Amino acid sequence: MFAFRLDSRSGVPTYLQLVEQVRRGLLLGYLVDGEQLPTVREVAAALVVNPNTVAKAYREMERAGLAAPRAGQGTFVIGRADQVPHAVHLKLAAQLRAWVRAAQAAGLAPEQVRALVTTVLDDGQAPTRADAA
Amino acid sequence: MLWVTWRQHRAELLACVLLLACVAVPLLITGTAMHAEYTADGVAACVANPAGTGCGQLVTQFLDRHSEWGNRFIWVALLPALAGVFVGAPLLAREFEQGTWRLAFTQSVTRTRWLVTRLIAVGAGLAALALACSALFTWWRAPLDAIDGRMRTTAFVIAAPSLVAVTLFAFAVGVLGGALLRRTIAAMGATLAVYLAVRLPMEEAVRPYLLTPLVRITDPGVTADPGWRPEHDWVVADGWIDATGHRLSDREETAIVREVYGGHEAVYGAGTPIERYLADHGLRHYAEYHPGSSFLTMQLVESAVFLGLAAALLAAALWIVRRRTA
Amino acid sequence: MTGTSALRFSGLGKRYGRRTWALRDCSLDLPQGNVIGLVGANGAGKTTLLQLAIGLLKPTEGTVSMFGRPLRMDSPAGLAEVGFVAQDHPLYRGFSVADMLRYGNSMNPRFDRPGAERRLRELGIPTEHRADRLSGGQQAQVALTLALAKQPRLLVLDEPVASLDPLARREFMKTLVEAVAEADLTVLLSSHVVTELERVCDHVVLLHQGRVRLTGDIDDLIAGHRMLTGPRTDDTAGVAGLIAATHGTRHSHLLVRQPVGMPAHPRWEANPVGLEDLVLAYLARPDTEPPQAASPPPPEPAGPGRRLSIVTDPSAAERQA
Numbered sequence: 001m002f003a004f005r006l007d008s009r010s011g012v013p014t015y016l017q018l019v020e021q022v023r024r025g026l027l028l029g030y031l032v033d034g035e036q037l038p039t040v041r042e043v044a045a046a047l048v049v050n051p052n053t054v055a056k057a058y059r060e061m062e063r064a065g066l067a068a069p070r071a072g073q074g075t076f077v078i079g080r081a082d083q084v085p086h087a088v089h090l091k092l093a094a095q096l097r098a099w100v101r102a103a104q105a106a107g108l109a110p111e112q113v114r115a116l117v118t119t120v121l122d123d124g125q126a127p128t129r130a131d132a133a
Numbered sequence: 134m135l136w137v138t139w140r141q142h143r144a145e146l147l148a149c150v151l152l153l154a155c156v157a158v159p160l161l162i163t164g165t166a167m168h169a170e171y172t173a174d175g176v177a178a179c180v181a182n183p184a185g186t187g188c189g190q191l192v193t194q195f196l197d198r199h200s201e202w203g204n205r206f207i208w209v210a211l212l213p214a215l216a217g218v219f220v221g222a223p224l225l226a227r228e229f230e231q232g233t234w235r236l237a238f239t240q241s242v243t244r245t246r247w248l249v250t251r252l253i254a255v256g257a258g259l260a261a262l263a264l265a266c267s268a269l270f271t272w273w274r275a276p277l278d279a280i281d282g283r284m285r286t287t288a289f290v291i292a293a294p295s296l297v298a299v300t301l302f303a304f305a306v307g308v309l310g311g312a313l314l315r316r317t318i319a320a321m322g323a324t325l326a327v328y329l330a331v332r333l334p335m336e337e338a339v340r341p342y343l344l345t346p347l348v349r350i351t352d353p354g355v356t357a358d359p360g361w362r363p364e365h366d367w368v369v370a371d372g373w374i375d376a377t378g379h380r381l382s383d384r385e386e387t388a389i390v391r392e393v394y395g396g397h398e399a400v401y402g403a404g405t406p407i408e409r410y411l412a413d414h415g416l417r418h419y420a421e422y423h424p425g426s427s428f429l430t431m432q433l434v435e436s437a438v439f440l441g442l443a444a445a446l447l448a449a450a451l452w453i454v455r456r457r458t459a
Numbered sequence: 460m461t462g463t464s465a466l467r468f469s470g471l472g473k474r475y476g477r478r479t480w481a482l483r484d485c486s487l488d489l490p491q492g493n494v495i496g497l498v499g500a501n502g503a504g505k506t507t508l509l510q511l512a513i514g515l516l517k518p519t520e521g522t523v524s525m526f527g528r529p530l531r532m533d534s535p536a537g538l539a540e541v542g543f544v545a546q547d548h549p550l551y552r553g554f555s556v557a558d559m560l561r562y563g564n565s566m567n568p569r570f571d572r573p574g575a576e577r578r579l580r581e582l583g584i585p586t587e588h589r590a591d592r593l594s595g596g597q598q599a600q601v602a603l604t605l606a607l608a609k610q611p612r613l614l615v616l617d618e619p620v621a622s623l624d625p626l627a628r629r630e631f632m633k634t635l636v637e638a639v640a641e642a643d644l645t646v647l648l649s650s651h652v653v654t655e656l657e658r659v660c661d662h663v664v665l666l667h668q669g670r671v672r673l674t675g676d677i678d679d680l681i682a683g684h685r686m687l688t689g690p691r692t693d694d695t696a697g698v699a700g701l702i703a704a705t706h707g708t709r710h711s712h713l714l715v716r717q718p719v720g721m722p723a724h725p726r727w728e729a730n731p732v733g734l735e736d737l738v739l740a741y742l743a744r745p746d747t748e749p750p751q752a753a754s755p756p757p758p759e760p761a762g763p764g765r766r767l768s769i770v771t772d773p774s775a776a777e778r779q780a
Contacts (some may be wrong), residue, residue: 006658012731013678014658041640048632049658050494051640056661056678136565140558141551232549236602238515239543240566241535241609455533 001038002031002077006047014049018057022066026079029086033079037067134242138254145220149262157269164273167199171276180279180363189361192280203277203287206270210290210336213303214328216259221307222320224251225450229315234457248454252308252447256301263300267293282365282425286336289432298436298443303328305446312453331442335435341369343434346421350374353411353418354403365425373411374419381416463527465491465613465645466512471521473507481507482669485521489647489662494639496660496677497649498738504669505649506546509617512647513541526612539569542606542614547622548599550590556601557586563605575608578634596627600634607638614638616648620655632659653735663734665741673741677734684737687713687727703740714740 002025004018012020025031037043040058044051058075061067069075103113171177176195179188225248228234238244270291271278278288289295306327310320346369373381373389381389390399393410401407411417423431471485482504489495499505510516511523514532523530531537550559556579564570579586584597593601599619606614616635620628636659639646650656656663663680665673673680684702691711695704700716714732723729732740 008654008658009733013681015678041637044636044640045633047658048629048636050661051636052493052661053658053678134565137562140554140562144553231552232545232547233551235515235543235545236549236551236605237566239513239538239541239545240563241539241568242566243533243535243538245533 001036004038004043004047006049014053015057015060018043018054019060019064019066022061022077023064026066026077029089031077031079032086033077035077036073037075037077039074134246134250135254138251141251142220142255142258146258148219149259153262153265153269156266160269160273163202167273167276171195176276176280179361183362192361196277196280200277203274206274206291207287209266209270209296210286210299210332212266213263213296213300214325214332216263216300217303217305217307217324217328218321220255220259221304222311222324223317224255224308224311225454226311226315226317226320229311230317238457244454244457245451248451252451256304259300259304260297263297264293267291267296280363282363282367283428284365284367284423284425284431289340289428290336292428292432294432294436295439298439299332302331302439302443302446305443305450306331309446309450309453312450312457335438340431340435341423343438344423344427344431346370346423349420349422351418351420353408353416366420366422367425368420368422371418371420373416375417376415380419463491464488464524465493465526466647467524467527468508468511469522469524471508471511471523472519473504473511473516474519480519480669482511482666485671487664487671487674489645489664491526491645492643493662494636494646494648494660495662495664496656497647497664497666498653498656499649499651499666500742501651503651503666505651505666506617507669508666509615509647509649513543513613513615515543535568539567539609540612542609542611544599544602544606544614544616544619546617548602548619550598550601552591554590555587556584556590556593559590559601559605560586560608563608567609569610571608571610575604578604578607582630582634594627596623596630599623599627599631603631603634607634610642612643612645614644614646616646618649618651621650621652628655635659653738657734663738665738667742672744673738680737681731681734682719684714684716684732685723685729686732686736687715687723687729689724689727703743 002022004021006014006017010017022031022037037058038046040051040054043049043054047054058067058069061075062069065078067075067077100113103116108116174191174195175185176191179185179191225234228237237247240247271288271293274288274291281288283289283292290299303324307320307324310323310327311317314320314323373386375381389410390407393399393407399407466487466489468485468487471482471487472480473482474480485508497505497508507516511518512525512530514523514530514537525537525540532541551562554562560572560575560579563575564572576586579601582597582600584593584600590598590601599622603616603619606616619635620631623631632655635646635648638644648656648660657677661677663674663677664671675683687698688710691706691709692698692713693706693711695701695711695713698704698713698715699721701713702716703714705712713727714737
């Protein structure tokens with residue numbers, strides 16, 4: 001089952017940290033469509049946080065379309081239709097690693113790598129920022 | 134709630150019962166022996182018929198052997214102090230001292246019910262113990278009381294109504310002390326002090342006048358002693374009175390004694406020179422006394438006084454607890 | 460959050476002796492179903508406020524109502540609604556843990572003894588042991604278990620973890636949040652350590668020198684405040700909702716209370732502020748009046764008793780974060 005964690009120094013409200021973890025989990029493929037999330041009580045006890053905060057996070061996930069409750073069963077993750085399959089994700093990650101190694105071999109500093117990636121992304125996706133909200 | 138009271142006070146109850154048992158065993162042994170002696174030696178017969186031969190001597194010998202121990206029961210007058218100091222004082226003081234009052238006052242039982250239940254249960258236990266003590270001591274003293282009556286201090290303080298009432302009074306002093314002082318040791322000390330401050334004057338000054346004493350005026354005993362008879366009256370004041378009804382002051386009495394005996398040692402009693410002097414000068418004896426028959430009335434009056442005090446003190450303690458805040 | 464109030468204080472004040480006001484002008488509306496943290500330094504009036512809330516103290520002025528009715532702590536029904544864990548978690552000396560459970564059982568008609576026994580078993584606390592010989596953490600757990608087994612609607616805890624080590628604190632708070640998750644329970648707990656409360660509470664009341672300095676939903680408060688950093692500005696009079704300002708030689712940090720989404724001037728860099736920094740900033744404010752919300756009025760009208768909190772749109776807060 002998905003394990004939440006908290007960074008109490010981040011300054012980000014607890015419920016947003018929880019929502020963000022589910023969002024990242026979906027983006028990175030740790031979470032898949034239909035997977036059950038732990039109950040509010042389990043999350044509250046494991047993290048020692050207020051159950052109301054966890055419930056608020058779950059409500060927020062529902063509102064954002066990340067998860068949905070099923071009566072009497074619990075809360076389940078909703079995968080995006082356009083979610084990249086885990087295998088594809090792994091393959092792309094391997095290719096990216098190879099490219100980054102090549103960039104490093106060519107003498108690019110991490111800052112330069114990041115700037116390059118950002119530039120390429122901005123060039124290609126400027127008109128369609130659908131899922132950045 | 135009753136279980137809570139039992140759990141909080143069971144150690145005290147056990148200690149009291151053990152203490153009572155420790156006292157009861159020797160008392161039962163010596164008491165049985167004395168009762169046997171009382172009948173076997175004919176003292177009982179003398180009490181029934183004081184005119185019997187040699188009764189004065191028999192009774193005197195019996196009293197010589199036993200009244201010293203019998204009079205030691207005067208210490209029973211302090212027994213209620215134990216109830217006040219070790220049961221009453223800690224009842225509330227310990228709750229305040231250890232902070233458990235915050236636990237007790239936030240359960241689903243009102244403070245009134247909480248305290249009243251405890252006071253009734255513990256008070257009833259103490260009353261039962263006092264009753265048992267009283268029964269034991271009164272039984273032991275029965276032969277002595279048959280001779281001397283029950284109005285004397287020692288016999289009086291061990292009697293049931295008084296001992297129970299005074300025990301409850303001492304308990305109430307302790308409870309109120311605990312409510313006011315909130316420290317166990319301080320409450321214990323205050324309880325003992327207040328108990329003595331009330332009990333001693335009560336014994337010395339108040340009890341003789343709880344009822345109006347009767348007055349008896351007798352002629353001087355010019356002839357010899359008529360012999361022994363049981364004496365159940367409690368004489369609280371006596372002296373000489375003249376024909377006009379004037380009671381002689383201490384100074385006047387001293388002057389007469391000096392006149393009769395000069396520098397010699399004074400002797401009193403029937404047939405002595407002083408009696409002859411009194412007869413010659415128209416003086417007579419007077420005595421203020423409570424007859425033995427007033428025993429029960431006096432017990433009830435004294436008990437009512439102490440029970441009234443106890444009720445007032447417990448009501449005050451309840452008032453404090455109801456208002457008690459951090 | 461059901462919207463009704465668990466506790467409402469109106470103009471509450473408590474004076475000890477003739478002059479010393481431990482608490483003054485306290486008007487609060489604490490929402491039902493929340494875990495409310497009462498924060499303040501030692502001597503700020505936290506214990507006074509808690510004991511007024513449950514009727515262990517009588518107010519010098521003002522009123523307390525609980526679940527919409529005047530506080531009635533001289534009736535069994537009123538008493539049954541409240542669980543209280545006092546500071547230092549007093550237990551009867553010489554009582555075993557089982558005795559303490561039986562005590563609770565005979566003092567409370569709704570006492571859940573099997574539940575309490577199960578909880579203690581899960582915590583590994585032996586019931587046959589003397590309660591006063593347990594470790595501090597275990598004694599605190601026993602006191603909490605007793606208060607919870609009463610099945611109260613409001614649980615009040617006075618500095619529950621102040622005397623505990625970090626592990627025992629965590630265990631205690633875990634028991635507490637599990638109980639909140641299981642039952643419809645409003646919790647009011649005090650502490651002088653903010654970080655202790657940040658995770659567990661969703662609502663905070665900041666008390667300073669007997670007065671309420673700040674109150675509101677924690678997420679709303681954090682979303683409603685930000686730290687502006689920019690070139691040094693000594694004239695801060697025009698800054699909306701300024702709470703605190705610190706200055707360097709060439710730059711200034713301004714803590715401001717502003718409606719969520721209100722755009723900052725381009726020369727300022729805006730950053731979120733943690734609860735601890737927020738609390739410290741409010742404690743350091745020299746004025747004795749509770750601060751008002753920032754001058755630009757928030758679009759939503761502030762509800763009664765929530766005048767200090769800004770009702771926020773979570774998505775807006777999210778965008779900002």
